[in-house]
Amino acid sequence: MAKAKRTLKWQRDPEGMRLRILEAAKQEFSAHGLAGARVDRIAAKAGANKRMLYYHVGKKDELYLAVLEGAYEKIRNEERGLDLEHLDPPEAIKRLIEFTWNYFLRNPEFLSLLQTENLARAKHLKRSTKVKSMHSPFVEMIRTVVRRGVESGDFQVAVDPVQLYISIAALTFFYLSNSATLSVIFGRDLLAKDAKEERLAHMVGLVLAALTGRSAELFDMVKAPKPRVPQHQPV
Amino acid sequence: MAKAKRTLKWQRDPEGMRLRILEAAKQEFSAHGLAGARVDRIAAKAGANKRMLYYHVGKKDELYLAVLEGAYEKIRNEERGLDLEHLDPPEAIKRLIEFTWNYFLRNPEFLSLLQTENLARAKHLKRSTKVKSMHSPFVEMIRTVVRRGVESGDFQVAVDPVQLYISIAALTFFYLSNSATLSVIFGRDLLAKDAKEERLAHMVGLVLAALTGRSAELFDMVKAPKPRVPQHQPV
DNA sequence: GGAGAAATTAACTCGTTGGATAAATACTGT
DNA sequence: ACAGTATTTATCCAACGAGTTAATTTCTCC
Structure with missing residues (x-):
């Protein structure tokens, strides 16, 4: 041939x-x-x-660590493009929450990987040199937003950026990573389209209300489209 | 003999x-x-x-489910003793947060079990009839607190009790269940005594500020050195 | 067109693990 | 004290799963 x-x-x-x-x-x-x-x-x-x-x-372990490092790399890369500096502080926080929420929605494997790694008490991650270095810029980004918010009078209190970020991650991450058991015990489908919209509104409202001290307006602002329908039919 | x-x-x-x-x-x-x-x-x-x-x-599966059911039973039992009805609304929310936080601290296996079950997308929990029935009273308890808060003028907005509870669980649960990886990436020991106290203050401040709309005072109140001992041994 | 390196397949090893079987031991009522 | 049942021990095993070894196929460069 x-x-x-x-x-x-x-x-x-x-x-x-x-x-x-x-x-x-x-x-x-x-x-x-x-x-x-x-x-x-x-x-x-x-x-x-x-x-x-x-x-x-x-081997299996090394494969696993490679996957984990890749996952962190991906999210930090995307976060870098957030460009919060040019938004006014409340808007910046809102965008950060929405980004985090949407990223978790788009990348459910990331949630699972983190859960798995935490069940192992970060045994593998500790051995990774790569990961540790890429978080301080992100924290600084948030610190700047908070400072600007306080100076402009938008925010009432100079909250620690790490605490704030953990809280934002908590509100979004937990809802999604635990939606399976929560859906069962509360008898609601927390992953339904409506439920997700309601949740996003709740989270944005909660955080911004806490920072700005103007709960009512903020809650209403983001809550507007969907009046309610609090399902509620457990058992 | x-x-x-x-x-x-x-x-x-x-x-x-x-x-x-x-x-x-x-x-x-x-x-x-x-x-x-x-x-x-x-x-x-x-x-x-x-x-x-x-x-x-x-067999293994059944053993696992039995453990899981037992874990839920235990926390709901303790929660029943919370008695939020007799506190004024902000104090009630504060107590709920502190209880949840302390419960998770005292029962780290509960966190791990839930994580594991969520990784399995609640496959086992769905088969459990016991668990589904014991959550509505708890939701009602929170609903009442919120309603009272709105009526008394303490709270600015009638937040959905399920959302509120999920948020409280999120803030506490996530911090603890993910403390391993978070500690690595932020280079802090989040389980150190000081860090835990700081976190509790942050969470109480965040939620109460959002509900009452008085961020500054609340953040300061709980952030202060150590006004009182929020220990609160439940049940 | 051929030698050596790189990439891929195929087959095997060997400890582990969930689950099962059968026998032994303790308890109960009579 | 004896029979019958409930509880516990002692082995066994078939399946599986991670990791290895050795052979096979493709690529590259001369």
Whole structure:
């Protein structure tokens, strides 16, 4: 056969393979946790042989850490584009909340990975040098917004930026990461479209009201579109 | 031997055994998750034979569900003793936050169990009939507090009690359940004594400020050195 | 067109683990 | 003290799963 080169049994593509492995691993680890994840399933999902995981990344633990680091890298990169400096302080906080909320909605595996890692008490993350370095700029970004808010009189109190960020992450993260059990015990579908809108309004209202001290208007402002329908039919 | 009954190879104590098994299982499941938990370790920790688990409770899944139900039962029982009706609304909310926070601090396994169950998307909890029934009274309790607050003029807005409770749980739960990774990325020990006190102050301030619209005073009130001891041993 | 390196497949090892079976031991009522 | 039942121990095993070894296929560069 001169020109029609015989169909190959497999293609070579080290870079692509590595990416497919990491993507498959992300799915698997977020769906089943570290212990529950199956190396063979990852291989299958990546359209690869099990041996490839060890060849391109490493053993299960190392694979897991690589996935985790990649996840952090991704969110911090996107956060960098938030550009809160040019918004007036309440608007900046609102945008930060909305971004965080939407990011978690768009990347549910990130939530699962963090939960998994916390169940392991960050044992793996502690060994990572990469991750520690990329958070201070973000904190400074928030600190600046708060300072500006206090100076302009928009905010009543100079809250610690780390506390504020943890609170924003808490309100969004917890609702989504625990929506399964919460939905069961409260007898509501917390992931329904309406419920999510209501939640976003609640969170923005809560945080801005606390910072500015103008609860009523703020709650109403964001709450406007959806008057209510507080479902409430547990048992 | 008539009186000095020869030392027995083992004592019979079905009730005690069952409790020891459940306790050991709680430890194991919260420490390693569902997939990571080892049946043999549970047996060992309970000072029992592996066969006992199957005899007294059931297979791994059933054991896990039993532990989970027990955990919910325990917290709801304690919450029942909160008695928020007799406090003025802001004080009632403050007590609710403090109780939740302290409960989570005292029962870290509860946090882990919930995380694990949410990673499984509440697959097991959905099969439980017991759990669903015990939450509406609690929601009503909060609803009443909010209504009273609005009527007395203390609160500026009639927030949905479920949203409010989820927010309180979020602020407390997330901080503790994710303290491992947060401590790493922010380079602070979030479980240090000072950090915990600061966090409690922040959360109470945030929520009360949002509800009452008097940020500054409230933040200062709770942020002060140590006005009083909010310890509050529930039940 | 061939040698050596890189990438991929196939097959195997070996400890672990959930669950099962059968036998032994303690307790109860009579 | 004896029979029957409840509780506990002692083994066993088949399946699984992580990681390894060795062979096979493709690529590159000369």
